[in-house]
Amino acid sequence: MGKGRRMKKQGPPAPLDESKITTAFKKRKAGDSESASKVTAVKKRRRSDADEEEAAPKKSALKKSKSNEKKKPVPMDSDSEDDMDDDEFDDLDGISEGSVDSQEGIGRLSDLEDDEDEVDDDSVMDSDDDDHPRETMFSDDEDLSDAEEKLTAANIEGLSRKLDAEKKLEEEEAEQEMQDAMQTNIAGDRPDVFADQTQPGLAPDLQLLRQRITDTIRILGDLKGLGQPGKSRADYVDLVLDDICTYYGYTRYLAEKLFNLFTPMEAFAFFEANETPRPVVIRTNTLRTNRRSLAQALINRGVVLEPVGKWSKVGLQVFESAVPLGATPEYLAGHYILQAASSFLPVMALAPQPNERVLDMAAAPGGKTTYMSALMRNTGCVIANDASKPRAKGLIGNIHRLGCKNTIVTNLDARTAFPKALGGFDRVLLDAPCTGTGVISKDAGVKTSKNERDFLAIPHMQRQLLLAAIDSVDHSSKTGGYLVYSTCSVTVEENEAVVQYVLRKRPNVKIVDTGLGDFGSPGFTSYMGKKFDAKMALTRRYFPHRENVDGFYVCKLKKTGPTPVAKPSDDDKTSTGSRPARRASAQGATTDEEIDKTPILNEDGTAPNLEGGAFGPFEEDEDAERIARAERNRLRRKGINPKGVLNKPKKAAKGQAQLNETADSNTAQEKTEEKEEKPVAEKTEKKEKKEKKEKKAKKAVK
Numbered sequence: 156m157g158k159g160r161r162m163k164k165q166g167p168p169a170p171l172d173e174s175k176i177t178t179a180f181k182k183r184k185a186g187d188s189e190s191a192s193k194v195t196a197v198k199k200r201r202r203s204d205a206d207e208e209e210a211a212p213k214k215s216a217l218k219k220s221k222s223n224e225k226k227k228p229v230p231m232d233s234d235s236e237d238d239m240d241d242d243e244f245d246d247l248d249g250i251s252e253g254s255v256d257s258q259e260g261i262g263r264l265s266d267l268e269d270d271e272d273e274v275d276d277d278s279v280m281d282s283d284d285d286d287h288p289r290e291t292m293f294s295d296d297e298d299l300s301d302a303e304e305k306l307t308a309a310n311i312e313g314l315s316r317k318l319d320a321e322k323k324l325e326e327e328e329a330e331q332e333m334q335d336a337m338q339t340n341i342a343g344d345r346p347d348v349f350a351d352q353t354q355p356g357l358a359p360d361l362q363l364l365r366q367r368i369t370d371t372i373r374i375l376g377d378l379k380g381l382g383q384p385g386k387s388r389a390d391y392v393d394l395v396l397d398d399i400c401t402y403y404g405y406t407r408y409l410a411e412k413l414f415n416l417f418t419p420m421e422a423f424a425f426f427e428a429n430e431t432p433r434p435v436v437i438r439t440n441t442l443r444t445n446r447r448s449l450a451q452a453l454i455n456r457g458v459v460l461e462p463v464g465k466w467s468k469v470g471l472q473v474f475e476s477a478v479p480l481g482a483t484p485e486y487l488a489g490h491y492i493l494q495a496a497s498s499f500l501p502v503m504a505l506a507p508q509p510n511e512r513v514l515d516m517a518a519a520p521g522g523k524t525t526y527m528s529a530l531m532r533n534t535g536c537v538i539a540n541d542a543s544k545p546r547a548k549g550l551i552g553n554i555h556r557l558g559c560k561n562t563i564v565t566n567l568d569a570r571t572a573f574p575k576a577l578g579g580f581d582r583v584l585l586d587a588p589c590t591g592t593g594v595i596s597k598d599a600g601v602k603t604s605k606n607e608r609d610f611l612a613i614p615h616m617q618r619q620l621l622l623a624a625i626d627s628v629d630h631s632s633k634t635g636g637y638l639v640y641s642t643c644s645v646t647v648e649e650n651e652a653v654v655q656y657v658l659r660k661r662p663n664v665k666i667v668d669t670g671l672g673d674f675g676s677p678g679f680t681s682y683m684g685k686k687f688d689a690k691m692a693l694t695r696r697y698f699p700h701r702e703n704v705d706g707f708y709v710c711k712l713k714k715t716g717p718t719p720v721a722k723p724s725d726d727d728k729t730s731t732g733s734r735p736a737r738r739a740s741a742q743g744a745t746t747d748e749e750i751d752k753t754p755i756l757n758e759d760g761t762a763p764n765l766e767g768g769a770f771g772p773f774e775e776d777e778d779a780e781r782i783a784r785a786e787r788n789r790l791r792r793k794g795i796n797p798k799g800v801l802n803k804p805k806k807a808a809k810g811q812a813q814l815n816e817t818a819d820s821n822t823a824q825e826k827t828e829e830k831e832e833k834p835v836a837e838k839t840e841k842k843e844k845k846e847k848k849e850k851k852a853k854k855a856v857k
């Protein structure tokens with residue numbers, strides 16, 4: 156499967172099978188990928204030239220603008236909106252809608268108002284029966300398909316027949332090549348992957364390394380048949396992990412964590428997918444235009460695109476562009492935003508409705524805020540919060556550019572600000588700061604920058620934020636009462652484990668269907684011996700190698716009852732209380748009068764067991780102890796006696812301080828603001844080493 160072909164469609168793929176993965180093996184044979192993409196680009200160019208000839212009468216108007224333009228691979232100002240520079244947003248501040256009107260192509264754009272009846276109906280709804288997945292939420296998309304298919308046909312006509320034939324041929328060749336390779340490998344009955352490949356003084360031969368990875372993975376799939384006598388599964392896993400680290404450049408810690416999420420074969424496909432960029436996608440801003448008009452305008456500028464897939468009514472996948480997508484008049488006029496396809500999903504799951512009161516807890520740079528605002532048709536109110544001031548500025552830039560008028564930006568730490576400052580929302584989105592293991596193709600730095608400490612500190616912050624999110628929802632909302640938790644990470648610690656934690660702390664929430672249909676895979680219901688809530692299967696996971704989108708996790712929760720008003724001592728940790736209750740307190744009413752005391756029952760009608768922390772505040776000590784335990788284990792693994800290194804009485808407090816600091820800065824999105832902090836034990840180790848050195852030096856002097 157070539158890169159271009161993989162980018163062509165983003166719909167739900169067939170379940171991953173071995174043949175797909177073996178094709179992936181082929182794709183990244185040393186030096187292949189670049190030439191493959193070039194070939195694809197050339198093919199596309201050829202294809203679109205042919206298209207132009209075929210569709211000549213239809214496209215005479217388009218041809219004029221296109222004839223002298225040579226198609227180029229999508230140039231952009233940034234990979235996606237999530238990665239935009241603040242400067243870029245600042246540049247947009249001075250641009251008014253009026254000023255854009257004088258620019259090229261605006262004749263078409265000014266017609267948009269007449270097209271009101273054609274504006275894509277991109278509204279989304281909650282599932283009627285929360286516990287049972289709806290048939291599909293995408294069926295109404297089909298109404299548009301006629302018009303859009305014509306448009307797409309004008310743009311990418313000819314992609315099909317000729318390409319299909321080429322594709323078939325390529326696939327047959329690939330299959331044959333793979334078969335040949337497998338035969339060669341299998342022929343020497345049990346491949347000896349442990350034979351030393353290194354040549355003294357030379358860097359590892361990447362091709363040999365790659366071959367050994369594929370061999371080892373194959374052996375792991377049939378250890379009995381292909382394994383060497385005396386070698387265990389652990390030996391092979393150890394070897395393949397070492398090779399993965401060398402070949403792809405991961406730390407051993409992260410490679411192992413990611414490897415453990417999949418079968419060895421699938422893990423390889425995941426690591427491979429992280430080496431290639433995901434398709435470029437733009438989201439139509441339906442506050443300003445509709446997808447058809449936008450596509451037409453961009454086609455006129457030489458952009459090759461098509462609808463992203465049946466699952467979205469507003470997404471356009473861009474294959475090639477003669478112009479930078481972050482600088483077209485349509486972009487500047489706010490007709491679209493560069494936004495990764497998977498980041499549409501949390502908003503679609505939340506399904507904000509017109510006139511609701513919605514909170515976006517961690518909103519910058521605003522891809523999801525502005526989508527929510529569009530779904531609400533600029534009615535109601537979206538509170539868009541972000542703890543980072545520079546990022547909040549970018550958020551404001553996007554809100555202005557996209558014409559969102561129902562949005563208020565706040566710059567608060569959502570862990571403590573909500574619901575204290577504001578609460579009682581109909582819906583809350585928590586698109587949490589995370590380690591970014593789902594977006595390694597965009598930020599390869601994640602491969603080496605995320606360590607054990609991050610995987611404790613970041614989930615710690617995520618748990619705090621999610622409790623605050625739950626407490627900010629009005630369970631009695633007539634239209635909502637929902638919240639969505641999402642991350643762009645694929646690790647269990649940041650996803651299912653966080654949700655499991657809040658289910659224990661807040662029996663007044665339950666997991667409901669995301670409404671995202673079959674796209675993606677169900678969340679894990681167990682992992683490494685840990686069992687999660689059975690409904691965790693209703694949460695959705697998205698992977699680069701399965702859906703060809705950024706890795707993402709989406710969980711939708713419904714608040715079923717009030718969060719009791721916090722005890723005064725709890726207030727500073729995590730404030731709680733529903734809007735009616737807090738309003739009552741503010742008005743001097745006794746909370747007894749106002750609080751809905753209807754007991755929250757289990758699904759089977761029995762009373763829940765509230766012992767062991769239910770409705771408790773966020774437990775700092777519990778987490779600090781968790782961190783300290785992990786630190787002790789880490790030291791033991793290194794052969795260091797933790798007792799000698801860690802100062803017991805101080806460690807919890809230090810661990811906590813360290814946690815909070817890390818949580819503030821150490822996110823994938825804020826990597827530029829990251830501070831280098833050394834863990835307590837590391838610092839102590841260094842100090843000890845320094846002292847030893849000094850002693851040695853003194854001895855030497857004597």
Ligand SMILES: C[S@@+](CC[C@H](N)C(=O)[O-])C[C@H]1O[C@@H](n2cnc3c(N)ncnc32)[C@H](O)[C@@H]1O
Binds near residue numbers: 523586587
């Ligand atoms: C994944 S990004 C959000 C992306 C955004 N939802 C979008 O679609 O464009 C996470 C954001 O969380 C913010 N953040 C980190 N800690 C926070 C906190 N304690 N309170 C609020 N926001 C926080 C970061 O500044 C970052 O912008």
